[in-house]
Amino acid sequence: xxxxxxxxxxxxxxxxxxDHGNIQALKKRMEWRGIEAIVYPVSLGxxxxxxxxxxxxxxxxxxxxxxxxxxxxxxxxxxxxxxxxENDVVFLCICGxxxxxxxYYKTSGGDEIPCLxxxxxxxIGNEKRMIGDLIFSIEGLxxxxxxxxxxxxxxxxxxxxxxxxxPLGKVIYGFGNNGEDGFEGARYKNVFCSYSxxxxxxxxxxxxxxxxxxxxxxxxxxxVSLQPLDDHLETKARENLIKRFIRK
Amino acid sequence: xxxxxxxxxCRIVIIAAKLxxxxxxxxxxxxxxxxxxLAIKLYPGILSELSRKYRIFMITGTNGKTTTSGIIAExxxxxxxxxxxxxxxxNLISGIVTxxxxxxxxxxxxxxxxxLLEVDEAAFRVSTESIKPAAVIVTNFFRDQLDxxxxxxxxxxxxxxxxxNIPDATLILxxxxxxxxxxxxxxxxxxxxxxxxxxxxxxxxxxxxASNHDAAFCLYCxxxxxxxxxxxxxxxxxxxxxxxxxxxxxxxxxxxxxxxxGDFSRVVFNTPSGKFSAQINLPGLYNVxxxxxxxxxxxxxxxxxxxxxxALSAVESSFGRMESISLEDKTIxxxxxxxxxxxxxxxxxxxTVENAAVISFLINDRLADGTDVSWLWDVKLEAxxxxxxxxxxxxxxxxxxxxxxxxxxxxxxxxxxITIENDKGTMLDAALNTLKPGETLFILPTYTAMLDIRxxxxxxxxxxxxxx
Ligand SMILES: [Zn+2]
Numbered sequence: 251x252x253x254x255x256x257x258x259x260x261x262x263x264x265x266x267x268x269d270h271g272n273i274q275a276l277k278k279r280m281e282w283r284g285i286e287a288i289v290y291p292v293s294l295g296x297x298x299x300x301x302x303x304x305x306x307x308x309x310x311x312x313x314x315x316x317x318x319x320x321x322x323x324x325x326x327x328x329x330x331x332x333x334x335x336e337n338d339v340v341f342l343c344i345c346g347x348x349x350x351x352x353x354y355y356k357t358s359g360g361d362e363i364p365c366l367x368x369x370x371x372x373x374i375g376n377e378k379r380m381i382g383d384l385i386f387s388i389e390g391l392x393x394x395x396x397x398x399x400x401x402x403x404x405x406x407x408x409x410x411x412x413x414x415x416x417p418l419g420k421v422i423y424g425f426g427n428n429g430e431d432g433f434e435g436a437r438y439k440n441v442f443c444s445y446s447x448x449x450x451x452x453x454x455x456x457x458x459x460x461x462x463x464x465x466x467x468x469x470x471x472x473x474v475s476l477q478p479l480d481d482h483l484e485t486k487a488r489e490n491l492i493k494r495f496i497r498k
Numbered sequence: 499x500x501x502x503x504x505x506x507x508c509r510i511v512i513i514a515a516k517l518x519x520x521x522x523x524x525x526x527x528x529x530x531x532x533x534x535x536l537a538i539k540l541y542p543g544i545l546s547e548l549s550r551k552y553r554i555f556m557i558t559g560t561n562g563k564t565t566t567s568g569i570i571a572e573x574x575x576x577x578x579x580x581x582x583x584x585x586x587x588x589n590l591i592s593g594i595v596t597x598x599x600x601x602x603x604x605x606x607x608x609x610x611x612x613x614l615l616e617v618d619e620a621a622f623r624v625s626t627e628s629i630k631p632a633a634v635i636v637t638n639f640f641r642d643q644l645d646x647x648x649x650x651x652x653x654x655x656x657x658x659x660x661x662x663n664i665p666d667a668t669l670i671l672x673x674x675x676x677x678x679x680x681x682x683x684x685x686x687x688x689x690x691x692x693x694x695x696x697x698x699x700x701x702x703x704x705x706x707x708a709s710n711h712d713a714a715f716c717l718y719c720x721x722x723x724x725x726x727x728x729x730x731x732x733x734x735x736x737x738x739x740x741x742x743x744x745x746x747x748x749x750x751x752x753x754x755x756x757x758x759x760g761d762f763s764r765v766v767f768n769t770p771s772g773k774f775s776a777q778i779n780l781p782g783l784y785n786v787x788x789x790x791x792x793x794x795x796x797x798x799x800x801x802x803x804x805x806x807x808x809a810l811s812a813v814e815s816s817f818g819r820m821e822s823i824s825l826e827d828k829t830i831x832x833x834x835x836x837x838x839x840x841x842x843x844x845x846x847x848x849x850t851v852e853n854a855a856v857i858s859f860l861i862n863d864r865l866a867d868g869t870d871v872s873w874l875w876d877v878k879l880e881a882x883x884x885x886x887x888x889x890x891x892x893x894x895x896x897x898x899x900x901x902x903x904x905x906x907x908x909x910x911x912x913x914x915x916i917t918i919e920n921d922k923g924t925m926l927d928a929a930l931n932t933l934k935p936g937e938t939l940f941i942l943p944t945y946t947a948m949l950d951i952r953x954x955x956x957x958x959x960x961x962x963x964x965x966x
Contacts, residue, residue: 262714262722263714265876267870267872267873268872268873268874268875268876269875270875270876271872271875271905271908274875274908275908278908294722312649312650312651313649313651314649314651314720315715317720318715318720381869382869383869402869402870402871402872404870447872448870448871449872449875452875452904452905452908453904480913483900483903483904483907483913484904486900486903486918487900487901487903487904490900
């Protein structure tokens with residue numbers, strides 16, 4: 251029996267906007283296929299051991315709570331996370347988690363808060379929040395139509411990608427990374443970053459399955475592919491939004 | 499001279515606004531905010547002008563504002579105090595102004611001497627620039643629709659800033675909520691705390707044990723709180739091990755909850771003027787808190803226990819918060835859901851229902867509902883699997899029906915037991931057809947979905963108009 255260990259980083263602090271749904275989607279879609287999923291909450295004071303996990307999830311938090319974990323993240327977990335990323339562990343980083351993987355976050359007041367610096371992107375704070383439904387397309391994602399992914403964004407930071415990091419997708423509807431260049435999220439090795447919560451994974455099962463597949467392939471040499479599931483509800487939910495916001 | 503002109507202007511504005519109220523009612527459209535909006539535009543000082551004429555009690559906080567207002571209204575009624583109160587959903591400045599305009603006569607003298615105002619957290623600071631209340635009751639702070647209000651701590655700050663405008667008002671605060679209780683620290687205001695005693699809930703009554711809650715970390719030094727007991731969400735007996743910030747001692751307390759059922763609870767209160775027990779004719783733990791806030795209010799005003807007890811048993815569910823319609827042999831119950839903690843509490847309540855039932859979720863994503871439905875994932879819907887054998891069918895409807903269906907699927911509800919019906923009228927028919935005699939249909943709508951379903955129910959079962 252296959253088994254994957256999922257690390258939920260700071261579940262008590264980074265738990266905004268239905269982040270729980272992403273964990274739940276990973277877990278359920280594994281269980282429905284007889285794959286064992288074990289979720290480990292890793293929070294303040296815990297060490298992060300890079301070889302313990304197959305999938306790592308980092309969600310978003312309010313400024314107040316992100317302030318609480320900053321020292322802990324930089325002092326206790328930074329090197330472990332870097333090692334895991336370089337070893338192709340699968341990461342899903344949403345919103346605040348996405349920003350934390352980058353170089354720094356510059357507040358609208360001009361203060362520069364250093365981030366993990368594992369990926370070459372940076373975020374500039376802004377007065378105006380970018381809020382609303384978000385639709386973007388991921389090239390090569392086997393999800394109808396056109397690899398479209400649906401979610402909801404709510405962020406004031408604008409993120410820009412540097413060399414070595416590629417965007418996760420192209421914005422079809424909404425703002426995405428910065429509302430300017432038409433890109434959304436970031437990809438580096440097996441790290442998937444996005445501003446999209448909503449929750450992201452439940453309505454986008456192909457993306458969920460891709461994360462699970464990558465993790466299984468990395469861990470089990472004999473693993474080939476996941477068996478298909480009945481996704482008609484997820485598909486309907488997604489189509490409903492695409493119809494509403496694009497095909498007017 | 500200027501004063502006289504202002505007075506005349508004010509009177510003309512009131513007459514215009516009253517006329518608008520009258521016309522809107524004639525057109526059978528609620529008219530609970532538009533007349534106020536108009537009046538403010540024509541005469542910006544109208545709120546201070548009118549509110550000076552009343553003894554004012556304000557109620558704010560995330561959850562339970564409307565029910566607590568309803569309970570306090572009963573308390574005032576029992577004590578023969580005439581009052582004006584704004585309608586639920588009309589808790590922004592425009593709604594407050596409309597309420598006071600409706601109450602004053604054409605010559606600007608008030609009909610009631612007291613006004614009971616439910617105020618949205620986001621409107622609290624601005625409203626206290628004009629209104630000088632005798633007392634403010636704050637229920638709690640939970641994560642609400644973040645896309646609308648900004649962050650949780652933003653709502654808290656808005657109320658804190660508002661309180662700074664009204665140093666004479668008595669603050670009636672929830673001691674068990676570390677955020678709410680902090681409002682009473684370092685302020686000149688008289689403060690009265692209310693809360694549950696540590697052993698108020700017996701272990702088997704306690705359902706909410708999730709570690710994931712809104713305010714787990716100290717507001718002052720960001721250390722994780724330790725809890726001697728926790729009642730729901732982040733409400734409980736907390737202490738910060740680092741800076742020592744802790745739950746203040748409560749003056750008005752729930753000493754013991756002796757019964758907690760799907761229809762009512764029985765509670766022993768302990769107040770400075772003595773102990774008494776009461777039956778609260780509203781289900782759920784969250785309503786015990788609302789009743790406690792009402793009791794703290796009654797205590798502050800020196801009302802007798804006897805009248806408070808009577809008020810608590812007389813209180814009815816307010817505007818869709820928990821509303822029952824009895825058909826011949828079936829019942830429809832409508833319960834508003836608006837944020838994760840409120841929704842989770844409704845789920846806890848449903849688990850106490852013993853008979854078979856049909857449950858219908860109506861999820862809209864209009865502005866007043868919150869356009870982001872991510873919060874559905876923060877609700878512990880997994881608990882519903884415990885009663886799956888008692889629910890003959892789940893219905894989902896509303897602009898986000900499919901999102902809800904997906905949520906139920908991942909919560910572990912069998913998808914062949916879920917019916918998606920986009921039209922709310924059709925959904926109602928189908929749900930009532932599924933219902934067997936003696937069973938209850940629970941309809942759980944978000945705010946605008948509640949307005950939709952209420953319209954349908956009103957037509958079908960000839961309910962009274964909702965502004966009355
Ligand atoms: Zn502290």
